[in-house]
Amino acid sequence: VKGIYGLMAEFHSPTEVVEAAKQVRAAGYRKVDGYSPFPIEELSEALEFDRSPLSKIVLVGGILGLSAGWGLEYWASVIAYPMNIGGRPYNSWPAFLVPAFETTILFAALFAVLGMLGLNGLPEPYHPVFNVPGFALASRDKFFLCIESKDPKFDPEETRRFLEGLEGTPVVSEVPH
Amino acid sequence: MASTTPEPHAEQPLIGPGHTFGSVTDKISSIVLQRRTPMGWFVGFGISFSLLMLLLASLSYLVAKGVGIWGVNIPVGWGFAILCFVWWIGIGHAGTLISAILLLLKQEWRTSINRFAEAMTLFAVACAGMYPIFHTGRPWLAVYWLFPYPNTMGIWPNFRSPLIWDVFAVSTYATVSAMFWFVGLIPDLATLRDRAKSRVWQVVYGIFAMGWRGSAKHWHNYESAYLLLAGLATPLVISVHTVVSFDFAVGIVPGWHATIFPPYFVAGAIYAGFAMVLTLAIPLRKFYGLEDFITLKHLENMAKVMLATGLIVAYGYTMEAFTAWYSGNTYDMYTSHNRMTGPYANWYWALILCNVVLPQFLWIKNLRTSVPFLFFESLVVGVGMWLERFVIIVTSLHRDFLPSSWGMYAGTFWDWSTFIGSLGLFATLLFLFVRFLPAISIFEMRTIVPGAEVKEEA
Numbered sequence: 001v002k003g004i005y006g007l008m009a010e011f012h013s014p015t016e017v018v019e020a021a022k023q024v025r026a027a028g029y030r031k032v033d034g035y036s037p038f039p040i041e042e043l044s045e046a047l048e049f050d051r052s053p054l055s056k057i058v059l060v061g062g063i064l065g066l067s068a069g070w071g072l073e074y075w076a077s078v079i080a081y082p083m084n085i086g087g088r089p090y091n092s093w094p095a096f097l098v099p100a101f102e103t104t105i106l107f108a109a110l111f112a113v114l115g116m117l118g119l120n121g122l123p124e125p126y127h128p129v130f131n132v133p134g135f136a137l138a139s140r141d142k143f144f145l146c147i148e149s150k151d152p153k154f155d156p157e158e159t160r161r162f163l164e165g166l167e168g169t170p171v172v173s174e175v176p177h
Numbered sequence: 178m179a180s181t182t183p184e185p186h187a188e189q190p191l192i193g194p195g196h197t198f199g200s201v202t203d204k205i206s207s208i209v210l211q212r213r214t215p216m217g218w219f220v221g222f223g224i225s226f227s228l229l230m231l232l233l234a235s236l237s238y239l240v241a242k243g244v245g246i247w248g249v250n251i252p253v254g255w256g257f258a259i260l261c262f263v264w265w266i267g268i269g270h271a272g273t274l275i276s277a278i279l280l281l282l283k284q285e286w287r288t289s290i291n292r293f294a295e296a297m298t299l300f301a302v303a304c305a306g307m308y309p310i311f312h313t314g315r316p317w318l319a320v321y322w323l324f325p326y327p328n329t330m331g332i333w334p335n336f337r338s339p340l341i342w343d344v345f346a347v348s349t350y351a352t353v354s355a356m357f358w359f360v361g362l363i364p365d366l367a368t369l370r371d372r373a374k375s376r377v378w379q380v381v382y383g384i385f386a387m388g389w390r391g392s393a394k395h396w397h398n399y400e401s402a403y404l405l406l407a408g409l410a411t412p413l414v415i416s417v418h419t420v421v422s423f424d425f426a427v428g429i430v431p432g433w434h435a436t437i438f439p440p441y442f443v444a445g446a447i448y449a450g451f452a453m454v455l456t457l458a459i460p461l462r463k464f465y466g467l468e469d470f471i472t473l474k475h476l477e478n479m480a481k482v483m484l485a486t487g488l489i490v491a492y493g494y495t496m497e498a499f500t501a502w503y504s505g506n507t508y509d510m511y512t513s514h515n516r517m518t519g520p521y522a523n524w525y526w527a528l529i530l531c532n533v534v535l536p537q538f539l540w541i542k543n544l545r546t547s548v549p550f551l552f553f554e555s556l557v558v559g560v561g562m563w564l565e566r567f568v569i570i571v572t573s574l575h576r577d578f579l580p581s582s583w584g585m586y587a588g589t590f591w592d593w594s595t596f597i598g599s600l601g602l603f604a605t606l607l608f609l610f611v612r613f614l615p616a617i618s619i620f621e622m623r624t625i626v627p628g629a630e631v632k633e634e635a
Binding site (some may be wrong): 069072102113119 | 346352356367370388391396399410623
């Protein structure tokens, strides 16, 4: 059982894979992932993913960016190199708004991109799903659903029969490590 | 395909008939993966690359001799360098508008044009960024003039200056645009990795695809990241040209010191940018046979955006003149009068012709849907926006407050060669882009193919 990563079923349309995902969840499988050539919102819903924590990560990035930008401006203009320019106060906050706004956006965007890659565990040089023949079509026009062997309900025989019995009678392949 | 319920506003489809997930993928990826590079590509690339070499020569000579080889002098200290900087950065704005703002507004027609518009943004920002750095004359010293970093002299930039705001705005814009573009490319790089025949390209695209496998868990975070980036890029792009306009508006020079500048600059940026998108899209779709993806409806929509932003720009010109008259300020009134009747009057009226008069033909549907006319119009607007920056910068500066310090300005050979060379840099990068990366977002095109919708089980 532990010799394989899971069992992979191949579908021909987004409607089929979403319907299959609903049935797989209903049958009690929990370690399941879908693969598709474009984002399918309904698939995420059918697999009951939690809300992505990315927006919170981006909020943290934005707050850090604002503090870093403002801190830099304050420190440079008030503490490190105070310059009297036309009698303006050293802490010229209205003028400091603009760079602080830009650093807020910069940090938030960096956190969005790095956060997305981090949450997805990318870059990932090797993954077992690529061993499935025909999986290259997941980036063209085919849709896949994989029940992983670490799922407590996973059984090589029964799970295979269950997947093959789904609507669209998908081709089921083993995913070797 | 079976009957598809017509959507309320989609009178024309956004994609040619008969396309499937597979056909869209194959058509776009084959442009990149075909072994034989078309002859036309080599011709275009050759010309662009020669112009890039002209840029290299011009900049080398500039560094050797100093900015004296340019036409800038007192009173016109800001010439081609700042004018081309503003022109290029404005062109970039359409890419961000298409990729971010139209995404948030759920404008599906952006799908087939966003990728190369984003690439255009990136390359235009590269051309723009070069100008202020070389305008310093000593680019290797510009590092401590522009960027705040701890140095042994213990000095820091002045954060009260719009010029330093510009450094922050433009460098953030370049970084965020590059990230947005790259994130959009990841799933398409995976497609190229999976479809490349040669081992070398499988590895190269594989490295950049970072192991993307189209997992639903990944798409879930990816969609979130894409929306958040769009939400961040939207205020950013508006801030960038606002800050660029502050470079002028915060100064007290008559003709620059106007509150209309930020919105009028942002509209002008989008105007010039959409013109450039059309200038690029029309040959691209023709040359690579992409008429099914970049349809007449796309071109017409872009023409409409151009018309709308063109009207905002025309309002800006009107308000500039009105405010100068209404202010009763001698210097403001003189600057406005001098623009229309002074030594640069031809430039001013050429600008009005290009940006205000000729675009009015876009009201006529037959002309708006004529591809050759749109191409002509896009070039006209590109020229018009360049003239606009020339007029704003030169006519405001060349008549200083005292007649004893009046002067005239003209670009020298090296001004022109640097500008034409920057067009070469832009075109070279674009030619490399269409050869090595998908010019249309493949994964987003799949989402508008009939059959991409999940049907509810009856």
